[in-house]
Amino acid sequence: MVILEPVEDVAREKMEQEQHITGNVSDTLGLRHDLAVRCRGVTKTYGTGDAKVMALRGVDLEIRCGELLMLAGPSGCGKTTLISIIAAILEPDSGMCEVLAHDLQHLSQSERAHFRGVAIGFVFQLFNLLPALTAVENVAVPLLINGVSRRRAEARAREVLEAVGLGERLSALPAQLSGGQQQRVAIARALAHDPKLIVCDEPTSNLDHETGRNMMEILRRVGRSPDRALIVVTHDTRIYEFADRIARMEDGKVVEIVEGAESEHLR
Amino acid sequence: MLRVALKMLIGDRVKYVGLLFGITFTTFLVTFAASYFCGFMTRGFALVAENGAADVWVMDPAVASVEQTSNMAASALGRVRSVEGVASAVPLALGTAEARFPNGRFQPFQVIGVDDATLSGVPPLENGASSAALRAPDAAIVDPGGTEDKLETPLLEADQWPPEPHLDAPTRPLAAGDELLINDRRVRIAGRSKALPRFPPRPLLYTTFSNATRILLPERRRLTFVLATATPGVMPGELAARIHARTGLRARASDDFKADTVRWFLTNSEDVGDIAAMLSVAMSVGFGVTGIMLYMFTHENLKQYAVLKAMGATSKLLLGMIAVQTGLCALVGAGLGLGLCATLGRFVAETADFPFRMMWFTPLLGGGTVVLVSVAAAAISARSVLKLEPAIVFAGR
Numbered sequence: 173m174v175i176l177e178p179v180e181d182v183a184r185e186k187m188e189q190e191q192h193i194t195g196n197v198s199d200t201l202g203l204r205h206d207l208a209v210r211c212r213g214v215t216k217t218y219g220t221g222d223a224k225v226m227a228l229r230g231v232d233l234e235i236r237c238g239e240l241l242m243l244a245g246p247s248g249c250g251k252t253t254l255i256s257i258i259a260a261i262l263e264p265d266s267g268m269c270e271v272l273a274h275d276l277q278h279l280s281q282s283e284r285a286h287f288r289g290v291a292i293g294f295v296f297q298l299f300n301l302l303p304a305l306t307a308v309e310n311v312a313v314p315l316l317i318n319g320v321s322r323r324r325a326e327a328r329a330r331e332v333l334e335a336v337g338l339g340e341r342l343s344a345l346p347a348q349l350s351g352g353q354q355q356r357v358a359i360a361r362a363l364a365h366d367p368k369l370i371v372c373d374e375p376t377s378n379l380d381h382e383t384g385r386n387m388m389e390i391l392r393r394v395g396r397s398p399d400r401a402l403i404v405v406t407h408d409t410r411i412y413e414f415a416d417r418i419a420r421m422e423d424g425k426v427v428e429i430v431e432g433a434e435s436e437h438l439r
Numbered sequence: 440m441l442r443v444a445l446k447m448l449i450g451d452r453v454k455y456v457g458l459l460f461g462i463t464f465t466t467f468l469v470t471f472a473a474s475y476f477c478g479f480m481t482r483g484f485a486l487v488a489e490n491g492a493a494d495v496w497v498m499d500p501a502v503a504s505v506e507q508t509s510n511m512a513a514s515a516l517g518r519v520r521s522v523e524g525v526a527s528a529v530p531l532a533l534g535t536a537e538a539r540f541p542n543g544r545f546q547p548f549q550v551i552g553v554d555d556a557t558l559s560g561v562p563p564l565e566n567g568a569s570s571a572a573l574r575a576p577d578a579a580i581v582d583p584g585g586t587e588d589k590l591e592t593p594l595l596e597a598d599q600w601p602p603e604p605h606l607d608a609p610t611r612p613l614a615a616g617d618e619l620l621i622n623d624r625r626v627r628i629a630g631r632s633k634a635l636p637r638f639p640p641r642p643l644l645y646t647t648f649s650n651a652t653r654i655l656l657p658e659r660r661r662l663t664f665v666l667a668t669a670t671p672g673v674m675p676g677e678l679a680a681r682i683h684a685r686t687g688l689r690a691r692a693s694d695d696f697k698a699d700t701v702r703w704f705l706t707n708s709e710d711v712g713d714i715a716a717m718l719s720v721a722m723s724v725g726f727g728v729t730g731i732m733l734y735m736f737t738h739e740n741l742k743q744y745a746v747l748k749a750m751g752a753t754s755k756l757l758l759g760m761i762a763v764q765t766g767l768c769a770l771v772g773a774g775l776g777l778g779l780c781a782t783l784g785r786f787v788a789e790t791a792d793f794p795f796r797m798m799w800f801t802p803l804l805g806g807g808t809v810v811l812v813s814v815a816a817a818a819i820s821a822r823s824v825l826k827l828e829p830a831i832v833f834a835g836r
């Protein structure tokens with residue numbers, strides 16, 4: 173098993189930044205430290221009038237530190253909306269959401285940006301790598317956004333790319349990589365700044381079955397750590413085995429949560 | 440991250456080259472147009488430039504340019520000379536006359552009569568000849584004045600002054616010793632000069648003031664301008680004001696008179712109006728293209744900006760990135776455009792005698808306006824990037 177040690181000074185910088193955001197809110201609010209995410213009654217409506225769509229109708233969800241939680245459910249049930257809110261890129265209409273001991277409601281626009289930069293890693297369905305940047309440069313981007321110097325950012329990026337098995341393709345452009353390789357670069361990018369929450373929206377749906385499994389295997393092996401939570405939105409029942417728990421959504425609500433081992437009936 | 444911004448820009452080869460092309464083209468167009476315009480205007484006031492020694496031009500109060508003139512009474516010369524602060528004053532006569540060539544063809548000339556004593560204002564002659572040749576009786580110096588093939592005389596002796604015109608006889612360029620008839624007076628060519636080309640182009644005939652009086656149609660008044668120099672320590676503008684106050688004539692420092700002439704052309708010459716209209720159309724097209732391309736670059740990269748935004752890039756960082764991208768494009772494009780303009784302008788000015796004059800402000804105009812367009816385009820792009828919902832990064836939206 174590959175163990176990814178965060179670069180020491182990167183970690184220190186990060187901690188300083190995190191403290192800068194909220195101090196130690198969790199203690200004052202009495203939040204539970206073993207929970208990475210705690211959502212209560214989250215609602216979200218898109219549009220107005222006739223075009224109104226109620227995407228979330230009161231979601232309650234808890235995600236523990238160290239677990240890989242899969243979010244499943246039919247198309248349009250609100251999975252993407254929910255993780256967008258958890259990742260602080262979308263604001264809910266009502267309800268509360270505490271992520272990594274930060275109450276998102278109380279963050280200003282720029283604090284939210286800062287929070288995302290430091291605390292969240294993203295993996296997208298369409299990879300969304302910057303086409304003009306090499307693999308190393310792409311992976312270094314989150315660190316650069318956090319103000320780490322280029323030299324150190326790229327050194328760290330190389331390390332993470334090696335961990336996901338792309339040590340040979342460090343200076344390849346996205347267009348020169350296969351889909352599976354691009355998604356591995358994306359995983360490396362999501363891990364580079366050692367975030368405590370990683371959100372993945374349908375990370376395997378643009379990959380063939382074998383590559384998808386391979387990718388989940390890497391995500392679990394490299395990404396999972398006791399102080400980090402992973403949320404993976406998926407349609408793909410064949411990767412349920414990589415989940416610690418599976419939350420099933422329907423029509424804007426989480427209707428069922430099962431342990432990964434007991435997910436047989438969901439397939 | 441600014442390095443990342445540059446890579447985003449340059450990595451997108453096709454768009455980058457397109458952008459650079461657009462900006463280069465616009466800078467080139469604007470600078471070239473402005474230089475072309477300056478070239479024309481410089482030719483418009485060539486007579487003023489030619490008489491560099493004169494500090495102040497004195498003229499009839501109704502005259503507003505060198506292009507449209509009216510004469511003053513001969514006494515004006517003495518009155519100007521008597522104004523204190525005037526070191527010297529010489530007369531200048533302008534007139535138009537039809538000259539008949541030995542083969543019977545005729546051609547209108549602008550006749551420029553310079554001071555008999557000083558011959559000041561006669562441009563340098565070809566082959567290094569001396570302008571003193573104008574002191575010979577009936578002597579004149581001809582100059583193409585920006586025209587081509589208008590100063591031709593019959594090649595063969597037999598075709599000169601025949602009883603009937605030999606209009607199609609073979610010709611050669613006029614040279615010293617040839618003769619022309621102006622208003623039935625004989626004019627003997629003393630040489631050819633290389634004066635500044637004129638706008639509009641016209642053949643020129645330099646002669647002495649007294650000879651000009653002889654060959655031009657008789658008029659009550661012959662004196663078009665009095666050219667005064669100032670005594671040391673007197674500023675031209677100040678002297679002009681004093682001359683005006685003492686004589687009632689219009690008096691302009693030569694730089695002001697050049698400006699007057701440019702203004703006159705702008706308001707009175709259809710040609711200049713047409714050129715200006717054409718140029719402004721070309722400029723707006725260039726600007727439109729550049730602005731739209733710059734905007735499109737950001738617009739097509741919105742998804743990438745959204746990803747950066749989701750990953751925590753602040754507005755300040757994104758704005759910096761857009762500024763760097765626009766700045767690089769504007770700088771490189773403007774540089775290329777100015778270089779191209781200078782090279783090409785020099786080439787056409789030298790080979791085709793094209794009115795091209797890159798004055799100090801023409802590159803500023805070209806570069807400055809491109810910067811303006813870039814800033815505007817960047818501002819519009821910035822607005823869409825700032826308004827961007829990072830939530831669009833997730834698939835399907």
Ligand SMILES: Nc1ncnc2c1ncn2[C@@H]1O[C@H](COP(=O)(O)OP(=O)(O)OP(=O)(O)O)[C@@H](O)[C@H]1O
Pocket residue numbers: 218219225226227246247248249250251252253254835836
């Ligand atoms: N920006 C938006 N504007 C309007 N409606 C939206 C928007 N985003 C999502 N919706 C609607 O909200 C509902 C939930 O969308 P969401 O994308 O969260 O579903 P999902 O579970 O991720 O679906 P899928 O599995 O197809 O990705 C859908 O009905 C969708 O049409």
Ligand SMILES: [Mg+2]
Pocket residue numbers: 251252253373834835
């Ligand atoms: Mg979705």
